[in-house]
Amino acid sequence: xxxxxxxxxxxxxxxxxxxxxxxxxxxxxxxxxxxxxxxxxxxxxxxxxxxxxxxxxxxxxxxxxxxxxxxxxxxxxxxxxxxxxxxxxxxxxxxxxxxxxxxxxxxxxxxxxxxxxxxxxxxxxxxxxxxxxxxxxxxxxxxxxxxxxxxxxxxxxxxxxxxxxxxxxxxxxxxxxxxxxxxxxxxxxxxxxxxxxxxxxxxxxxxxxxxxxxxxxxxxxxxxxxxxxxxxxxxxxxxxxxxxxxxxxxxxxxxxxxxxxxxxxxxxxxxxxxxxxxxxxxxxxxxxx
Numbered sequence: 001x002x003x004x005x006x007x008x009x010x011x012x013x014x015x016x017x018x019x020x021x022x023x024x025x026x027x028x029x030x031x032x033x034x035x036x037x038x039x040x041x042x043x044x045x046x047x048x049x050x051x052x053x054x055x056x057x058x059x060x061x062x063x064x065x066x067x068x069x070x071x072x073x074x075x076x077x078x079x080x081x082x083x084x085x086x087x088x089x090x091x092x093x094x095x096x097x098x099x100x101x102x103x104x105x106x107x108x109x110x111x112x113x114x115x116x117x118x119x120x121x122x123x124x125x126x127x128x129x130x131x132x133x134x135x136x137x138x139x140x141x142x143x144x145x146x147x148x149x150x151x152x153x154x155x156x157x158x159x160x161x162x163x164x165x166x167x168x169x170x171x172x173x174x175x176x177x178x179x180x181x182x183x184x185x186x187x188x189x190x191x192x193x194x195x196x197x198x199x200x201x202x203x204x205x206x207x208x209x210x211x212x213x214x215x216x217x218x219x220x221x222x223x224x225x226x227x228x229x230x231x232x233x234x235x236x237x238x239x240x241x242x243x244x245x246x247x248x249x250x251x252x253x254x255x256x257x258x259x260x261x262x263x264x265x266x267x268x269x270x271x272x273x274x275x276x277x278x279x280x281x282x283x284x285x286x287x288x289x
Contacts, residue, residue: 004235004281006242009289012208012227014054016289020232021055021130023289026202030127034061034093035153037134038083041073042218045209047134049088056093061130063089066099066120066153068216069160069173098122103156106191112183112273113166117151117191118159128200131236135205135243137212137258140164141182142267144214145240146203147274151188163188179269186273189236193279203239204232207246212261225254237280240271 007023009016034056039046056063067080074080077100084095098120105116133149141148152160158170165173166180176184193201207228213220228246233239244262247255262268275282 002281003283003285004233004238005287006231006233006235006238006284007287007289008229008231008242010229012051012206012230014051017051017055017204017230018058019289020204020230021202023287024202024232024234026199026234028059028128028130028200028202031125032059032061033064033096033123033126033129034059034132035064035129035149036089036132037149037153037215038065038074038080038087038089039215040218041083041086043215043220045134045136045211045220046087046215047132047206049092051206052132053092059130062094062096062126064096064098064120064122066155067097067157069157069164072218075157096122098154099156103158106195108187108191109194111187111190113180114162114184114187114191115167117188118156118162118170119154119192120156123154123195129196131201131203133203133205134209134215135207136210136214137261138214138265138267139217140265141185141270142262142265143240143244145205145243146236147185147189147240147270150192150236151185154192155188159188178266182266182269183273185270186277186279189274189279190277202232202234203236204230205239205243206230207243210247210258212257223254224257225250225252233284235280235284237271237274237282238284241282242284242286244268244271
């Protein structure tokens with residue numbers, strides 16, 4: 001697969017976010033879903049609503065999320081709507097809890113483990129999707145960026161359990177071999193891209209507040225390394241790979257903790273598996289704005 005372009009800026013501002021979106025040159029049309037993580041209450045690393053407000057407004061976008069499989073304050077519809085409100089997202093744009101009324105099964109073509117992927121039913125109401133992710137570490141996946149936001153993020157609560165179990169259960173968490181879990185995320189990615197249409201999706205990763213922990217953690221570790229910037233592409237594999245490379249290439253000695261977290265969970269394997277599925281290229285050209 002030929003190299004794709006990843007656009008990058010060191011500035012993390014509302015204006016820079018809009019410039020980066022425009023630089024990619026793939027306008028999202030129709031009814032636009034903006035998939036973020038609303039963040040588990042107690043945590044504070046999720047994307048700042050004021051950072052993303054301008055871009056969401058420009059797209060006339062709807063901020064979308066799905067419930068969690070674990071019990072917390074985003075597990076039930078009522079609690080999750082309260083989180084939308086408390087974290088300020090309802091102040092900046094329309095919001096949609098996509099699995100509020102259930103889920104739909106999307107077929108997975110030639111999956112490593114999954115034959116179908118269960119996503120929030122409301123996904124069918126959108127013409128295009130901006131995957132707007134906070135890049136950081138993750139206690140189970142090693143890292144979280146675009147590929148995780150597409151797979152676990154768009155999956156319904158049942159779908160999250162299904163991915164985590166490599167297709168063995170729709171309820172609860174059962175122990176799964178790590179590679180199978182990471183490959184199942186890539187399976188789910190493939191299902192979503194095939195359903196929405198690759199030409200109707202775009203990916204932006206904000207690499208700030210680089211904690212080793214996910215925004216799903218209510219008490220995440222404080223970041224040990226400085227913010228890097230914002231990355232954008234039409235390729236979800238390339239945009240995640242670029243973020244990983246930026247961490248390794250950073251002169252910041254604080255990167256050690258995040259690298260250890262990524263390597264200890266073999267986080268790169270989700271990117272490898274997604275590339276095997278043909279979802280994008282790990283080879284890219286970085287264009288700095």
